[in-house]
């Protein structure tokens with residue numbers, strides 16, 4: 001502790017006087033001008049000394065007491081000099097209210113003390129001003145509210161924390177103890193669970209040091225020596241309390257950076273756990289904003305304008321027409337990179353149902369409208385049946401698995417996956433039982449919200465994912481099983497990152513790879529998921545019984561074990577194909593169905609009359625018993641609502657990119673072998689020549705005049721041809737059972753204060769179109 005600290009920590013005004021006299025002597029010669037209150041209409045106050053102002057009259061440990069005394073003499077608005085710093089004090093209810101409420105603008109800025117200025121540097125919310133403060137305050141408020149502030153969710157957290165605190169108190173068995181620390185920890189845990197997304201144990205050294213350092217710093221800020229430092233910063237830089245304050249501040253910053261790093265590693269933008277997650281997502285979104293994309297594009301343009309790139313122009317009349325491309329950039333500048341399917345839809349109006357677009361140097365032939373897509377994928381299934389792996393998935397899958405592979409390996413993996421998933425119940429009674437069982441777990445999860453608004457993402461993703469897990473690994477997981485939840489979260493994050501504008505640019509210009517943070521992240525998530533799958537495989541291998549396969553992994557392992565010596569070298573049943581097929585089934589089977597189900601609940605909330613009609617049909621046909629898949633034919637309206645949800649939600653707007661397997665002349669256009677082809681499913685599902693009201697939610701699209709269900713040819717959300725969705729029958733069964741059972745059990749409505757009209761149907765950016773973040777209330781009917 002420094003000498004001045006010793007002086008200042010002592011309450012004796014004699015020692016204070018000593019220290020201040022030194023200051024006085026040193027500075028009496030310097031010229032300091034006080035704007036005395038005598039001039040003008042400035043608030044009155046005690047006469048200040050040069051430099052010291054009114055410091056000698058103030059009780060520096062409890063200045064508020066002296067100020068209270070002064071208000072009796074000088075009134076409710078008076079001036080006091082803390083050293084040379086002029087402070088206007090407002091006293092009494094009427095004055096404080098008049099200033100802070102009636103003159104909110106004039107009195108609304110923060111005055112950061114010297115020590116806080118050094119510590120916060122104008123950032124954050126407590127000591128900042130201007131636009132930065134405004135934005136941080138608004139963001140913090142909305143997010144803390146989202147994470148429960150002032151609501152039921154927060155009440156539950158407080159009650160839970162209170163139980164922990166009670167346990168600590170009980171440990172003292174009525175003996176005397178200091179409650180400061182446990183109470184600090186308990187209170188701090190509430191804010192931790194909102195900020196970091198989780199509470200800490202009271203013996204977690206990271207947590208306790210964070211809380212202890214914060215409390216010590218708050219104490220230091222109020223110490224007399226730091227108050228003197230705030231007034232004379234040029235003189236007292238060396239005081240020990242200031243040094244300690246800054247050292248503790250730096251230690252807390254370091255620890256926070258580490259906590260942020262961990263949160264970033266497991267970040268899932270669809271499932272923000274707390275304020276830090278929400279902030280990171282907001283930051284990431286800004287970084288991939290059109291402005292930064294534009295900068296990347298300008299750099300690309302500059303680098304490449306000098307290099308020679310060859311576009312095969314469509315002047316050769318036989319090739320499909322399209323907008324004229326720029327060198328290197330192609331038509332990128334004309335495309336909405338966040339929602340390219342919208343621009344492609346516009347182009348189709350001008351260039352017809354088969355047209356060419358250049359994504360950078362990559363030529364893509366787009367197929368638009370029901371007739372054209374069907375003709376290509378079904379009538380010319382061989383020619384259009386290859387997959388076009390984008391750069392990122394090429395690196396990710398390396399030609400293995402089923403989703404992004406081609407040739408014999410794809411054929412064998414697809415056949416084996418289809419056959420085995422059917423064996424494990426896909427589209428049959430066995431899987432119906434699994435879905436019903438899982439649906440009841442979901443109902444229990446939703447009931448926990450007790451009718452309060454909640455984000456549907458997490459429970460629905462876990463539920464849907466468990467169906468594919470029970471077919472692939474042979475068993476479901478508990479919703480709080482860390483291995484499971486991290487597998488789901490990493491998978492969803494990967495799919496979302498794959499659809500981000502920066503990864504799309506990377507697919508076109510792979511040499512920018514090193515700069516694309518999202519690419520690195522995808523590879524990191526892949527490595528983590530592979531590691532986890534290896535653990536699951538090895539456990540399954542240890543308990544394998546070839547006569548009783550539990551799921552796809554068992555069947556694959558048995559098939560691999562049964563390979564005879566000469567087959568082994570040429571077989572596609574190798575570890576890489578096992579790993580990738582499992583990863584593909586998990587991803588394709590989770591994000592798609594879960595997104596569709598979330599759309600269905602959102603649409604029911606937005607259109608309560610339709611929800612009521614579904615509910616009435618369910619009540620009259622089923623009553624309260626469990627819905628079975630065979631009930632579908634007797635529930636035409638409900639079935640139409642599910643179809644219409646899939647049609648409007650349009651979750652895979654350009655399907656998954658295809659590629660021509662050979663040269664083909666299609667509708668009079670020549671398309672070279674190896675050309676990328678986008679079957680624009682949006683243009684089929686919203687085809688104006690096929691649907692009566694293509695852009696509105698209208699279940700009548702699937703009903704005849706007698707209210708009977710009618711199939712529609714242009715209903716193609718699972719695509720068509722050789723590459724048609726492998727999990728279609730499973731997905732349709734899931735959607736039917738989940739949707740009907742949920743509507744039997746709950747009434748869905750918007751959060752309090754939000755009207756149905758305000759529910760946003762704009763999809764979130766990503767490879768699979770999910771609804772934008774939202775919350776719903778589910779009030780139990782049973």
Ligand code: HEM
Nearest residue numbers: 403588589592593596652655656718719723725726727731
């Ligand atoms: C509502 C739910 C679903 C929708 C809308 C959907 C849609 C699609 C679409 C549009 C494709 C691309 C077809 C093409 O390339 O032309 C696809 C492929 C695929 N889907 Fe689904 N899907 C859903 C659920 C599932 C489920 C539950 C599984 C799990 C088994 C699954 C597994 C696959 C696989 C493995 C492929 C790749 C097929 C291949 O390339 O041969 N999907 N899906």
